[in-house]
Amino acid sequence: xxxxxxxxxxxxxxxxxxxxxxxxxxxxxxxxxxxxxxxxxxxxxxxxxxxxxxxxxxxxxxxxxxxxxxxxxxxxxxxxxxxxxxxxxxxxxxxxxxxxxxxxxxxxxxxxxxxxxxxxxxxxxxxxxxxxxxxxxxxxxxxxxxxxxxxxxxxxxxxxxxxxxxxxxxxxxxxxxxxxxxxxxxxxxxxxxxxxxxxxxxxxxxxxxxxxxxxxxxxxxxxxxxxxxxxxxxxxxxxxxxxxxx
Numbered sequence: 156x157x158x159x160x161x162x163x164x165x166x167x168x169x170x171x172x173x174x175x176x177x178x179x180x181x182x183x184x185x186x187x188x189x190x191x192x193x194x195x196x197x198x199x200x201x202x203x204x205x206x207x208x209x210x211x212x213x214x215x216x217x218x219x220x221x222x223x224x225x226x227x228x229x230x231x232x233x234x235x236x237x238x239x240x241x242x243x244x245x246x247x248x249x250x251x252x253x254x255x256x257x258x259x260x261x262x263x264x265x266x267x268x269x270x271x272x273x274x275x276x277x278x279x280x281x282x283x284x285x286x287x288x289x290x291x292x293x294x295x296x297x298x299x300x301x302x303x304x305x306x307x308x309x310x311x312x313x314x315x316x317x318x319x320x321x322x323x324x325x326x327x328x329x330x331x332x333x334x335x336x337x338x339x340x341x342x343x344x345x346x347x348x349x350x351x352x353x354x355x356x357x358x359x360x361x362x363x364x365x366x367x368x369x370x371x372x373x374x375x376x377x378x379x380x381x382x383x384x385x386x387x388x389x390x391x392x393x394x395x396x397x398x399x400x401x
Contacts, residue, residue, distance in 0.1 A: 157388060159384075159392055160389070166398045173372055177372060179259075179261045179345065179347055180261065180347075181260070181342050183364065184266065184354060185265075185266045185352070185353045187354060187395055188247050189267050190353070192242045192244065193239070195236075210228075211228075216228065217327055218326055222321075226310050230311065233304075237287055240301060244272075246397070247352065248272055248275035250399040250400075252275040253276075255278060255279065261342060262342040263281065264343070268284050270287070281342065288301045290303070290321065292313035292318040293318050294317070294318025297313050297314075304322070331361070344369055347372065349365070349370060349374070351383065352375075352398075355379060356381040357381075373389075374388060375391070376393075376399075378393065
C-alpha cells in the first residue's frame, strides 16, 4: 500500500529521502508540472476545457483535422493559448535540473510543450508532444522560434520558400514520434526510481509508458488520484512545486 502524503513540507522531506537512496532517477511529467508556472492544463477547474471565448472545445482546436480545415483559427488559438512566452520555470523544473547536474537524474520525459525544463537547465529532455519553440516549414524544413511565430499574424509563411510553418507539436489524430517513445522506454527500463509528476495518467499512449518500469521505487506527485496510485511506493498528493522544495 502506497504511503500518501498531503502536507507539502512532509512530502518534500519524504521525496528527498527517496531520491537520496536512488542510483538513477527518471522523471515523467505532465501538465501539472507547468500549472505552477501559470500555464493552464486541460482538465482542472481552471483548465482549458473550462475556459470560454472559443467556438470549439480545445481538444477539437488541437486536432490535425481542425488544423487543416480551420488554419486561421488554429493559429489564433496556438498563439494566444498554447504559447506561453512569459512563463518561468518553477521549483520542480529547477530541482530536476539540479538533480541532473549532480548525476542523480538520468532523464526528464515530458508531455508538455513549453520548454520550461530546458529553460531551467535540464539537458536530457524527451519531449513526447513536441515544443512550441520549434516551428517547421512544411515545404523546406526551415525551423522558426516561438518568438518568430508570435511576431507574425494569420497563417505563418516561411521567409525562404513561402511554405506554411507548422508547430512541431503533436496534435490530436497525429502519432507520437517513435524515436522519442523508444528513448523514453529505454530510460524508464534502466532507472531504479521513477517519479511521475503532474499527470493524471489517463492519456495514452504516454500513460502506458509506466508499464516499462522495472525499478524498486515508484513515486507519484499529483494533486488528484491516478490509476497507478496503488502501485506506488509514495504518493505526494500536493502541489508539485512544493514537493520539490528540498
